Amino acid sequence: MDGDLNWLEARRSSPEMLARARQILEAVRDGAEVTAAVRGHPLADGRLLGKHVLVRAYLQLTGEGDWPADPELLRRIRMKPVRTLSGVTTVTVLTEPAGCPGDCLFCPTVEHMPKSYLPDEPGARRAVQNGFDPYAQTASRLEALRAIGHPTDKVELLILGGTWSAYPAVYQEWFVRRCLEALNGSASHSLAEAQQANAGAGHRNVGLVVETRPDWVTPEEVRRLRNLGVTKVQIGVQCLDDRILALNRRGHTVAETRAAMRLLRAAGFKIVAHWMPNLLGATLDSDRQDFARLWDDADLRPDEIKIYPCQLLPGTGLEQAWRRGEYQPYTTAELVALLADVKPGIPRYCRVNRVVRDIPSQHVLEGNRRTSLRLDVQAELRRRGRACACIRCREVRARPVAAGELAFDDLVYEAGGALEHFLSYSDAADGLAGYLRLSLPSAGSPETGLDDLQGAALVREVHVYGESLVLGAESKGAAQHAGLGRRLMAEAEARAAAQGSRRVAVIAALGTRRYYQRLGYRLGGTYMIKDLPVGSPGEGGHSPDRGLA
Numbered sequence: 001m002d003g004d005l006n007w008l009e010a011r012r013s014s015p016e017m018l019a020r021a022r023q024i025l026e027a028v029r030d031g032a033e034v035t036a037a038v039r040g041h042p043l044a045d046g047r048l049l050g051k052h053v054l055v056r057a058y059l060q061l062t063g064e065g066d067w068p069a070d071p072e073l074l075r076r077i078r079m080k081p082v083r084t085l086s087g088v089t090t091v092t093v094l095t096e097p098a099g100c101p102g103d104c105l106f107c108p109t110v111e112h113m114p115k116s117y118l119p120d121e122p123g124a125r126r127a128v129q130n131g132f133d134p135y136a137q138t139a140s141r142l143e144a145l146r147a148i149g150h151p152t153d154k155v156e157l158l159i160l161g162g163t164w165s166a167y168p169a170v171y172q173e174w175f176v177r178r179c180l181e182a183l184n185g186s187a188s189h190s191l192a193e194a195q196q197a198n199a200g201a202g203h204r205n206v207g208l209v210v211e212t213r214p215d216w217v218t219p220e221e222v223r224r225l226r227n228l229g230v231t232k233v234q235i236g237v238q239c240l241d242d243r244i245l246a247l248n249r250r251g252h253t254v255a256e257t258r259a260a261m262r263l264l265r266a267a268g269f270k271i272v273a274h275w276m277p278n279l280l281g282a283t284l285d286s287d288r289q290d291f292a293r294l295w296d297d298a299d300l301r302p303d304e305i306k307i308y309p310c311q312l313l314p315g316t317g318l319e320q321a322w323r324r325g326e327y328q329p330y331t332t333a334e335l336v337a338l339l340a341d342v343k344p345g346i347p348r349y350c351r352v353n354r355v356v357r358d359i360p361s362q363h364v365l366e367g368n369r370r371t372s373l374r375l376d377v378q379a380e381l382r383r384r385g386r387a388c389a390c391i392r393c394r395e396v397r398a399r400p401v402a403a404g405e406l407a408f409d410d411l412v413y414e415a416g417g418a419l420e421h422f423l424s425y426s427d428a429a430d431g432l433a434g435y436l437r438l439s440l441p442s443a444g445s446p447e448t449g450l451d452d453l454q455g456a457a458l459v460r461e462v463h464v465y466g467e468s469l470v471l472g473a474e475s476k477g478a479a480q481h482a483g484l485g486r487r488l489m490a491e492a493e494a495r496a497a498a499q500g501s502r503r504v505a506v507i508a509a510l511g512t513r514r515y516y517q518r519l520g521y522r523l524g525g526t527y528m529i530k531d532l533p534v535g536s537p538g539e540g541g542h543s544p545d546r547g548l549a
């Protein structure tokens with residue numbers, strides 16, 4: 001535990017508050033319900049203690065060795081458990097405002113903000129407060145999370161702010177290095193040093209995500225992203241109709257989107273597609289067909305999707321089109337119906353991260369203003385007797401799972417020239433406890449020029465649910481401790497060997513390298529590599545030696 005921070009927090013709470021918090025914690029430890037225990041121990045002036053004070057008291061008591069660590073107690077007194085339920089805490093940071101090469105009709109431009117961001121969007125506000133400094137943004141977010149009792153040992157860094165690839169290379173390196181230094185709690189002389197230090201840091205980086213445009217994804221860019229340690233790319237697909245893309249001045253074609261996704265997949269990245277219904281020129285009908293193309297087209301098939309219905313914002317070209325009577329936003333009811341139409345068609349290997357953007361409603365000129373659209377869509381699906389079977393809708397979250405009762409599944413599909421195996425374990429109620437994405441490239445997969453990947457099967461993602469546990473802590477039944485990751489890796493290696501792959505390459509984030517080392521992997525250029533025994537490949541005819549003449 002961080003002694004300095006405990007001292008600082010203790011100073012903010014009066015001795016009376018801490019004494020009362022201790023009584024409440026004792027009651028909760030003895031089985032009392034948290035809210036009831038808080039009500040039963042008011043302060044002298046009648047006020048009730050906030051949960052953050054309980055967490056502070058807990059950290060102080062355990063940090064000073066008065067009490068043994070009790071993760072179960074900590075879990076019960078935490079304020080917003082949902083944020084870390086998929087095992088990882090996300091820290092979002094924004095790059096500083098710089099011109100985006102795009103000129104999209106719907107995109108807002110606000111002075112002193114990165115293109116497409118409004119200063120009062122929740123994530124953006126924090127960036128502004130910290131002057132877009134990567135170190136300050138990361139450090140302040142970590143402290144805020146820790147102060148409310150969230151484990152921050154496993155951190156996914158999400159770098160937002162327009163088109164990452166358009167920033168100068170030196171800025172990108174500096175930005176990532178400073179974020180890592182904040183995680184490491186120490187300065188470094190170079191990006192490589194910061195990356196190395198993170199493998200054993202208290203806040204380990206378990207994912208690095210950037211967002212970019214299809215026309216910026218080239219083999220050189222892919223190699224640069226790997227050197228930075230990027231593991232996941234969010235890509236602005238928006239629409240799969242060249243006429244609509246042109247009308248909205250997107251500046252790229254569908255062919256470029258397909259090429260970009262093929263290349264990202266061949267390099268093992270996890271791919272998050274941004275899709276935008278209600279663009280200028282689209283109709284409810286064309287949007288339904290457009291969405292189906294995401295899955296029908298074997299070059300697309302993203303791993304995750306963010307649905308950002310186009311919003312009519314002031315100062316945009318779209319506003320002018322609307323004033324001329326050429327554009328009409330969908331109503332909330334139309335949007336809910338559209339999303340309820342398309343969601344059941346989402347394959348089980350995809351995760352729907354969002355169905356609406358968090359734009360404060362006062363900016364929206366006309367059309368949907370609700371940010372709780374996901375709930376409306378769920379209600380509509382229930383009314384229709386339909387369901388969404390995407391990853392997010394099936395995750396077990398913190399529900400305890402008994403490893404012995406899990407069923408294994410291998411969902412095979414083609415995508416971007418590769419044969420994808422979505423390996424998963426689910427419980428009897430179809431709750432997803434963990435999954436792995438194995439990509440077996442074919443002769444038709446694009447060449448990345450990455451030495452690590454010659455003849456390799458790729459593990460693009462391993463995800464096991466359960467709470468984001470404090471290092472060394474145990475949580476009864478949480479999926480992360482059922483050895484699921486290890487079992488999934490063994491299944492993947494067996495399939496790779498059977499298909500004739502010479503090696504397995506994992507796009508491992510810095511902070512997960514040691515995990516793979518324990519499974520027999522070594523660090524190649526930027527991937528974790530394990531050579532497979534040379535032997536008789538099984539049936540299947542898969543040729544992993546693409547590009548090796």
Ligand code: SF4
Nearest residue numbers: 100102103104107116
């Ligand atoms: S590429 Fe993205 S940030 Fe740039 S103008 Fe288009 S929507 Fe806005």
Ligand SMILES: [Zn+2]
Nearest residue numbers: 352388390393
């Ligand atoms: Zn879903």
